[in-house]
Amino acid sequence: MSKRRGNSMNDHMDLDSLSDISRLHSIDQQQQNDRTKLSQPISDEPEQEQDTRPPNLTILQRFITNWLIMDPVLLEKYQHTKTPRRNYQVQKSEDLIYIYLFGGRFRTIKAKPISLLTGLVIFAGGILFWVFEASWLWHHISPSLVITFTYLWLLTAMFYIKSCTSDPGIVPRNLHLPKTIQDGKIKNPPDEYFNTVSLPYKVKGEKVQVKYCSTCHIWRPPKTSHCGVCEVCILNHDHHCIYLNNCIGERNYKYFLWFLLFSTSSCVYMMILTMIHLCHYRLVANSEIHDFATSVVRYPASLFLFIYSFIAWIYPMGLLGFHTFLTGKNITTREYLNYVYKKNKKTNPFVNVFTSHSILKNLYINWLGKSSGVALVRPRDKYTPGDIRFEAIAPLDIYSSEISLEDL
Ligand SMILES: [Zn+2]
Ligand SMILES: [Zn+2]
16 A cells, blocks of 8 residues: 555655655644644733733724734734634635635735735836826827826726635645645555556547645646645646746636736837837927936926836836746646756657647737636625634644655
Protein backbone atom coordinates (compact mmCIF):
# COMPACT_ATOMS: atom_id res chain seq x y z
CA MET A 1 0.00 0.00 0.00
CA SER A 2 2.65 2.45 1.04
CA LYS A 3 4.73 1.55 -2.05
CA ARG A 4 1.82 2.32 -4.36
CA ARG A 5 1.18 5.64 -2.76
CA GLY A 6 4.85 6.53 -2.75
CA ASN A 7 5.35 5.65 -6.41
CA SER A 8 2.24 7.37 -7.56
CA MET A 9 3.25 10.51 -5.73
CA ASN A 10 6.64 10.30 -7.34
CA ASP A 11 5.17 9.79 -10.83
CA HIS A 12 3.09 12.88 -10.57
CA MET A 13 5.49 15.01 -8.65
CA ASP A 14 5.38 18.49 -10.11
CA LEU A 15 5.64 22.07 -9.00
CA ASP A 16 2.08 22.01 -7.80
CA SER A 17 2.73 19.08 -5.50
CA LEU A 18 5.86 20.73 -4.17
CA SER A 19 3.99 23.91 -3.41
CA ASP A 20 1.21 21.86 -1.74
CA ILE A 21 3.75 20.09 0.47
CA SER A 22 5.58 23.25 1.44
CA ARG A 23 2.25 24.90 2.16
CA LEU A 24 1.20 22.02 4.38
CA HIS A 25 4.50 22.38 6.23
CA SER A 26 3.85 26.07 6.71
CA ILE A 27 0.26 25.44 7.82
CA ASP A 28 1.46 22.87 10.36
CA GLN A 29 4.08 25.31 11.60
CA GLN A 30 1.52 28.09 11.78
CA GLN A 31 -0.93 25.90 13.69
CA GLN A 32 1.84 24.95 16.12
CA ASN A 33 2.72 28.61 16.60
CA ASP A 34 -0.94 29.45 17.14
CA ARG A 35 -1.23 26.70 19.73
CA THR A 36 1.91 27.98 21.45
CA LYS A 37 0.54 31.50 21.48
CA LEU A 38 -2.78 30.33 22.89
CA SER A 39 -1.09 28.31 25.60
CA GLN A 40 0.89 31.32 26.79
CA PRO A 41 -1.11 33.46 29.20
CA ILE A 42 -1.03 37.19 28.56
CA SER A 43 0.18 38.37 31.91
CA ASP A 44 -0.59 42.06 31.32
CA GLU A 45 -4.35 41.76 30.78
CA PRO A 46 -5.59 38.40 32.06
CA GLU A 47 -9.01 39.80 33.00
CA GLN A 48 -9.80 40.95 29.44
CA GLU A 49 -9.05 37.48 28.05
CA GLN A 50 -11.94 36.08 30.09
CA ASP A 51 -14.40 38.71 28.97
CA THR A 52 -16.09 37.31 25.87
CA ARG A 53 -18.92 39.80 25.80
CA PRO A 54 -18.93 41.87 22.62
CA PRO A 55 -18.03 45.49 23.22
CA ASN A 56 -20.81 48.01 22.94
CA LEU A 57 -20.28 49.42 19.49
CA THR A 58 -22.04 52.53 18.33
CA ILE A 59 -24.25 52.38 15.26
CA LEU A 60 -21.50 54.08 13.24
CA GLN A 61 -18.87 51.59 14.43
CA ARG A 62 -21.17 48.68 13.60
CA PHE A 63 -21.88 50.17 10.19
CA ILE A 64 -18.14 50.38 9.51
CA THR A 65 -17.09 46.96 10.88
CA ASN A 66 -20.15 44.90 9.91
CA TRP A 67 -21.01 46.42 6.55
CA LEU A 68 -18.49 48.84 5.06
CA ILE A 69 -15.26 46.86 5.65
CA MET A 70 -16.01 43.48 7.16
CA ASP A 71 -13.45 40.95 8.31
CA PRO A 72 -15.39 37.76 9.19
CA VAL A 73 -12.71 36.76 11.74
CA LEU A 74 -13.19 40.02 13.62
CA LEU A 75 -16.94 39.74 13.28
CA GLU A 76 -16.73 36.35 14.97
CA LYS A 77 -15.20 38.16 17.96
CA TYR A 78 -17.33 41.25 18.02
CA GLN A 79 -20.66 40.26 16.51
CA HIS A 80 -23.73 40.94 18.58
CA THR A 81 -25.96 38.37 16.89
CA LYS A 82 -24.82 34.80 17.51
CA THR A 83 -25.87 33.39 14.14
CA PRO A 84 -24.42 34.93 10.99
CA ARG A 85 -27.15 35.84 8.57
CA ARG A 86 -25.27 35.79 5.28
CA ASN A 87 -22.54 33.61 3.81
CA TYR A 88 -19.95 36.38 3.77
CA GLN A 89 -20.21 36.67 7.54
CA VAL A 90 -18.99 33.07 7.95
CA GLN A 91 -15.30 32.23 7.78
CA LYS A 92 -14.67 29.21 9.94
CA SER A 93 -11.43 28.09 8.31
CA GLU A 94 -8.56 30.19 9.64
CA ASP A 95 -6.57 30.06 6.41
CA LEU A 96 -9.33 31.85 4.50
CA ILE A 97 -8.36 35.46 4.31
CA TYR A 98 -11.14 37.35 2.57
CA ILE A 99 -12.37 40.75 3.67
CA TYR A 100 -15.72 41.96 2.37
CA LEU A 101 -16.74 45.48 1.48
CA PHE A 102 -20.17 47.13 1.20
CA GLY A 103 -22.19 44.31 2.76
CA GLY A 104 -20.43 41.49 0.86
CA ARG A 105 -20.73 43.12 -2.57
CA PHE A 106 -16.97 43.42 -3.07
CA ARG A 107 -14.05 41.45 -1.69
CA THR A 108 -10.32 41.59 -1.26
CA ILE A 109 -7.78 39.52 0.62
CA LYS A 110 -5.65 40.22 3.67
CA ALA A 111 -2.42 40.58 1.76
CA LYS A 112 -0.39 43.76 1.30
CA PRO A 113 -2.95 46.02 -0.39
CA ILE A 114 -0.81 46.84 -3.42
CA SER A 115 -4.10 47.15 -5.32
CA LEU A 116 -4.62 50.47 -3.51
CA LEU A 117 -1.34 51.71 -5.01
CA THR A 118 -2.49 50.61 -8.47
CA GLY A 119 -5.75 52.46 -7.87
CA LEU A 120 -3.85 55.54 -6.72
CA VAL A 121 -1.83 55.59 -9.97
CA ILE A 122 -5.07 55.36 -12.00
CA PHE A 123 -7.02 57.96 -10.02
CA ALA A 124 -4.09 60.39 -9.65
CA GLY A 125 -3.49 60.24 -13.41
CA GLY A 126 -7.11 61.19 -14.13
CA ILE A 127 -7.22 63.99 -11.54
CA LEU A 128 -3.91 65.52 -12.72
CA PHE A 129 -5.19 65.45 -16.29
CA TRP A 130 -8.42 67.28 -15.43
CA VAL A 131 -6.60 69.85 -13.30
CA PHE A 132 -3.74 70.69 -15.67
CA GLU A 133 -4.69 69.59 -19.19
CA ALA A 134 -8.44 69.37 -19.65
CA SER A 135 -9.20 73.11 -19.65
CA TRP A 136 -6.49 73.96 -22.18
CA LEU A 137 -7.49 71.11 -24.54
CA TRP A 138 -11.19 71.98 -24.19
CA HIS A 139 -10.67 75.63 -25.21
CA HIS A 140 -7.77 75.40 -27.66
CA ILE A 141 -8.34 72.12 -29.50
CA SER A 142 -11.69 70.41 -28.92
CA PRO A 143 -13.93 69.35 -26.00
CA SER A 144 -14.20 65.94 -27.66
CA LEU A 145 -10.60 65.12 -26.67
CA VAL A 146 -11.37 65.65 -22.98
CA ILE A 147 -14.63 63.70 -23.23
CA THR A 148 -12.93 60.78 -25.02
CA PHE A 149 -10.15 60.66 -22.44
CA THR A 150 -12.67 60.77 -19.60
CA TYR A 151 -14.59 57.88 -21.18
CA LEU A 152 -11.41 55.79 -21.53
CA TRP A 153 -10.38 56.61 -17.98
CA LEU A 154 -13.81 55.67 -16.59
CA LEU A 155 -13.64 52.29 -18.38
CA THR A 156 -10.14 51.73 -16.95
CA ALA A 157 -11.34 52.55 -13.43
CA MET A 158 -14.43 50.34 -13.79
CA PHE A 159 -12.50 47.31 -15.06
CA TYR A 160 -9.87 47.89 -12.36
CA ILE A 161 -12.54 47.72 -9.65
CA LYS A 162 -14.20 44.69 -11.27
CA SER A 163 -10.88 42.84 -11.61
CA CYS A 164 -9.71 43.37 -8.07
CA THR A 165 -12.93 43.02 -6.09
CA SER A 166 -15.01 40.43 -7.94
CA ASP A 167 -15.18 36.65 -7.57
CA PRO A 168 -12.42 35.07 -9.68
CA GLY A 169 -14.29 31.74 -9.75
CA ILE A 170 -13.92 30.28 -6.27
CA VAL A 171 -14.80 26.60 -6.00
CA PRO A 172 -16.71 25.77 -2.80
CA ARG A 173 -14.75 23.80 -0.21
CA ASN A 174 -15.46 20.34 1.24
CA LEU A 175 -17.55 19.08 -1.68
CA HIS A 176 -15.76 15.74 -1.97
CA LEU A 177 -14.97 14.58 1.53
CA PRO A 178 -13.55 11.08 1.61
CA LYS A 179 -14.74 8.57 4.19
CA THR A 180 -14.89 9.59 7.79
CA ILE A 181 -13.99 12.79 9.56
CA GLN A 182 -12.90 12.70 13.18
CA ASP A 183 -11.98 15.76 15.20
CA GLY A 184 -12.01 17.91 12.05
CA LYS A 185 -9.52 15.58 10.29
CA ILE A 186 -10.05 13.15 7.44
CA LYS A 187 -9.27 9.56 8.39
CA ASN A 188 -8.05 6.94 5.90
CA PRO A 189 -8.51 8.80 2.62
CA PRO A 190 -8.56 6.56 -0.49
CA ASP A 191 -5.33 6.19 -2.48
CA GLU A 192 -6.64 7.94 -5.58
CA TYR A 193 -6.92 11.15 -3.59
CA PHE A 194 -3.11 11.38 -3.70
CA ASN A 195 -2.83 10.82 -7.44
CA THR A 196 -3.33 12.78 -10.61
CA VAL A 197 -6.22 11.19 -12.48
CA SER A 198 -6.52 11.31 -16.28
CA LEU A 199 -9.97 11.84 -17.71
CA PRO A 200 -10.76 10.35 -21.13
CA TYR A 201 -10.72 12.67 -24.13
CA LYS A 202 -12.18 12.34 -27.62
CA VAL A 203 -8.72 12.17 -29.24
CA LYS A 204 -6.87 8.95 -28.40
CA GLY A 205 -3.66 9.53 -26.46
CA GLU A 206 -4.62 13.00 -25.32
CA LYS A 207 -5.84 13.38 -21.79
CA VAL A 208 -7.22 15.83 -19.31
CA GLN A 209 -5.63 15.55 -15.90
CA VAL A 210 -7.36 16.39 -12.65
CA LYS A 211 -6.13 16.39 -9.06
CA TYR A 212 -7.69 16.32 -5.64
CA CYS A 213 -7.11 19.46 -3.57
CA SER A 214 -6.05 18.37 -0.11
CA THR A 215 -6.81 21.78 1.38
CA CYS A 216 -10.21 22.48 -0.20
CA HIS A 217 -11.27 18.80 -0.24
CA ILE A 218 -12.54 18.83 -3.79
CA TRP A 219 -11.67 17.18 -7.07
CA ARG A 220 -10.53 20.13 -9.08
CA PRO A 221 -12.31 20.57 -12.42
CA PRO A 222 -9.89 20.78 -15.40
CA LYS A 223 -7.83 24.00 -15.53
CA THR A 224 -8.61 24.64 -11.86
CA SER A 225 -5.75 25.33 -9.45
CA HIS A 226 -5.30 26.13 -5.81
CA CYS A 227 -4.04 29.64 -5.10
CA GLY A 228 -1.47 29.61 -2.30
CA VAL A 229 -2.19 33.26 -1.46
CA CYS A 230 -6.00 33.19 -1.40
CA GLU A 231 -6.07 29.56 -0.11
CA VAL A 232 -8.95 28.57 -2.36
CA CYS A 233 -9.28 26.69 -5.65
CA ILE A 234 -10.02 28.94 -8.62
CA LEU A 235 -11.74 27.81 -11.82
CA ASN A 236 -9.64 28.36 -14.93
CA HIS A 237 -6.96 29.85 -12.72
CA ASP A 238 -4.71 32.21 -14.64
CA HIS A 239 -2.55 33.73 -11.91
CA HIS A 240 -2.67 35.58 -8.61
CA CYS A 241 -2.17 39.27 -9.36
CA ILE A 242 -0.43 41.12 -6.53
CA TYR A 243 -1.14 44.48 -8.21
CA LEU A 244 -4.87 43.79 -8.00
CA ASN A 245 -4.71 41.80 -4.74
CA ASN A 246 -6.95 39.16 -6.29
CA CYS A 247 -6.76 35.97 -8.29
CA ILE A 248 -7.47 36.13 -11.99
CA GLY A 249 -9.64 33.24 -13.14
CA GLU A 250 -12.79 32.11 -14.90
CA ARG A 251 -15.07 34.89 -13.68
CA ASN A 252 -12.82 37.96 -13.84
CA TYR A 253 -10.29 37.15 -16.58
CA LYS A 254 -12.34 39.10 -19.12
CA TYR A 255 -12.41 42.15 -16.83
CA PHE A 256 -8.64 41.82 -16.39
CA LEU A 257 -8.06 41.71 -20.16
CA TRP A 258 -10.22 44.78 -20.76
CA PHE A 259 -8.53 46.54 -17.83
CA LEU A 260 -5.15 45.99 -19.54
CA LEU A 261 -6.50 47.22 -22.86
CA PHE A 262 -8.14 50.37 -21.50
CA SER A 263 -5.31 51.27 -19.11
CA THR A 264 -2.85 50.96 -22.01
CA SER A 265 -5.13 53.01 -24.27
CA SER A 266 -5.63 55.71 -21.62
CA CYS A 267 -1.87 56.06 -21.15
CA VAL A 268 -1.19 56.26 -24.91
CA TYR A 269 -4.01 58.78 -25.33
CA MET A 270 -2.65 60.92 -22.50
CA MET A 271 0.81 60.84 -24.07
CA ILE A 272 -0.65 62.01 -27.39
CA LEU A 273 -2.71 64.80 -25.77
CA THR A 274 0.18 66.14 -23.67
CA MET A 275 2.45 66.06 -26.74
CA ILE A 276 -0.18 68.01 -28.70
CA HIS A 277 -0.14 70.59 -25.89
CA LEU A 278 3.66 70.82 -25.86
CA CYS A 279 3.99 71.00 -29.66
CA HIS A 280 0.99 73.24 -30.28
CA TYR A 281 3.25 76.26 -30.99
CA ARG A 282 4.24 74.62 -34.30
CA LEU A 283 0.65 74.64 -35.53
CA VAL A 284 -0.14 78.24 -34.62
CA ALA A 285 1.11 81.23 -36.55
CA ASN A 286 2.47 84.11 -34.44
CA SER A 287 2.78 81.92 -31.35
CA GLU A 288 4.62 83.37 -28.37
CA ILE A 289 6.51 80.09 -28.06
CA HIS A 290 9.17 79.36 -30.66
CA ASP A 291 10.82 76.13 -29.53
CA PHE A 292 10.13 72.95 -27.56
CA ALA A 293 12.29 73.96 -24.57
CA THR A 294 10.29 77.15 -24.07
CA SER A 295 7.06 75.15 -24.38
CA VAL A 296 8.24 72.75 -21.65
CA VAL A 297 9.13 75.68 -19.37
CA ARG A 298 5.70 77.19 -20.02
CA TYR A 299 3.74 73.94 -19.53
CA PRO A 300 5.77 71.76 -17.11
CA ALA A 301 2.66 69.84 -16.01
CA SER A 302 2.23 68.56 -19.57
CA LEU A 303 5.76 67.14 -19.58
CA PHE A 304 5.18 65.60 -16.14
CA LEU A 305 1.94 63.97 -17.32
CA PHE A 306 3.68 62.67 -20.46
CA ILE A 307 6.38 60.99 -18.33
CA TYR A 308 3.78 59.77 -15.81
CA SER A 309 1.64 58.14 -18.48
CA PHE A 310 4.71 56.67 -20.21
CA ILE A 311 5.88 54.96 -16.98
CA ALA A 312 2.33 53.81 -16.18
CA TRP A 313 2.01 52.44 -19.74
CA ILE A 314 5.06 50.09 -19.74
CA TYR A 315 3.82 47.32 -17.42
CA PRO A 316 0.20 46.96 -18.64
CA MET A 317 1.49 47.13 -22.22
CA GLY A 318 3.82 44.16 -21.61
CA LEU A 319 1.03 42.23 -19.92
CA LEU A 320 -1.41 43.08 -22.69
CA GLY A 321 0.98 41.64 -25.29
CA PHE A 322 1.55 38.51 -23.22
CA HIS A 323 -2.15 37.90 -22.57
CA THR A 324 -3.04 38.53 -26.21
CA PHE A 325 -0.57 35.74 -27.04
CA LEU A 326 -2.05 33.46 -24.33
CA THR A 327 -5.67 34.11 -25.29
CA GLY A 328 -4.78 33.42 -28.92
CA LYS A 329 -3.78 29.93 -27.80
CA ASN A 330 -6.47 29.68 -25.10
CA ILE A 331 -3.99 28.76 -22.38
CA THR A 332 -3.55 30.28 -18.94
CA THR A 333 -0.42 31.93 -17.53
CA ARG A 334 -0.11 29.00 -15.16
CA GLU A 335 -0.25 26.45 -17.98
CA TYR A 336 2.27 28.46 -19.97
CA LEU A 337 4.77 28.68 -17.08
CA ASN A 338 4.28 25.12 -15.82
CA TYR A 339 3.99 23.19 -19.07
CA VAL A 340 4.89 25.21 -22.15
CA TYR A 341 7.79 27.29 -20.86
CA LYS A 342 9.48 25.03 -18.30
CA LYS A 343 8.77 21.44 -19.24
CA ASN A 344 10.77 19.49 -21.75
CA LYS A 345 8.71 19.43 -24.92
CA LYS A 346 10.03 15.99 -25.97
CA THR A 347 9.63 14.05 -22.74
CA ASN A 348 6.54 15.81 -21.44
CA PRO A 349 4.70 17.52 -24.30
CA PHE A 350 1.84 19.81 -23.39
CA VAL A 351 -1.33 19.07 -25.31
CA ASN A 352 -3.84 21.88 -25.13
CA VAL A 353 -7.17 20.08 -25.39
CA PHE A 354 -9.10 23.30 -24.87
CA THR A 355 -7.99 25.18 -27.98
CA SER A 356 -10.50 25.81 -30.74
CA HIS A 357 -7.60 25.46 -33.27
CA SER A 358 -8.23 29.00 -34.50
CA ILE A 359 -6.41 32.03 -33.05
CA LEU A 360 -9.30 34.35 -33.88
CA LYS A 361 -11.85 32.03 -32.30
CA ASN A 362 -9.66 31.67 -29.19
CA LEU A 363 -9.35 35.46 -28.94
CA TYR A 364 -13.11 35.87 -29.39
CA ILE A 365 -13.86 33.27 -26.69
CA ASN A 366 -11.60 34.97 -24.14
CA TRP A 367 -12.27 38.64 -24.87
CA LEU A 368 -15.95 38.65 -25.82
CA GLY A 369 -17.62 35.28 -26.20
CA LYS A 370 -17.49 33.82 -22.73
CA SER A 371 -19.87 34.93 -19.99
CA SER A 372 -18.44 35.35 -16.51
CA GLY A 373 -20.60 32.46 -15.32
CA VAL A 374 -22.35 31.87 -12.05
CA ALA A 375 -20.78 32.34 -8.62
CA LEU A 376 -20.51 28.98 -6.85
CA VAL A 377 -20.18 30.64 -3.46
CA ARG A 378 -22.53 33.61 -3.24
CA PRO A 379 -21.42 35.79 -0.32
CA ARG A 380 -24.73 37.61 0.07
CA ASP A 381 -26.93 34.50 0.11
CA LYS A 382 -28.61 33.53 3.36
CA TYR A 383 -26.37 31.35 5.53
CA THR A 384 -27.67 27.95 6.55
CA PRO A 385 -26.10 26.75 9.82
CA GLY A 386 -23.96 23.67 9.21
CA ASP A 387 -23.35 24.47 5.51
CA ILE A 388 -20.43 22.12 4.80
CA ARG A 389 -18.81 24.63 2.38
CA PHE A 390 -17.89 26.85 5.31
CA GLU A 391 -16.85 24.22 7.84
CA ALA A 392 -13.20 24.11 8.95
CA ILE A 393 -11.68 20.72 8.07
CA ALA A 394 -7.94 20.15 8.34
CA PRO A 395 -5.97 19.64 5.11
CA LEU A 396 -5.51 16.04 4.00
CA ASP A 397 -2.55 14.58 5.85
CA ILE A 398 -0.29 13.36 3.06
CA TYR A 399 2.42 12.57 5.59
CA SER A 400 0.67 9.48 6.88
CA SER A 401 2.76 6.93 8.74
CA GLU A 402 2.82 4.83 5.57
CA ILE A 403 4.70 7.41 3.53
CA SER A 404 8.23 8.53 4.25
CA LEU A 405 9.83 11.67 2.89
CA GLU A 406 12.16 9.50 0.76
CA ASP A 407 9.15 8.11 -1.10
CA LEU A 408 8.27 11.64 -2.22
ZN1 LIG B 1 -7.81 24.15 -3.17
ZN1 LIG C 1 -5.11 34.17 -5.31
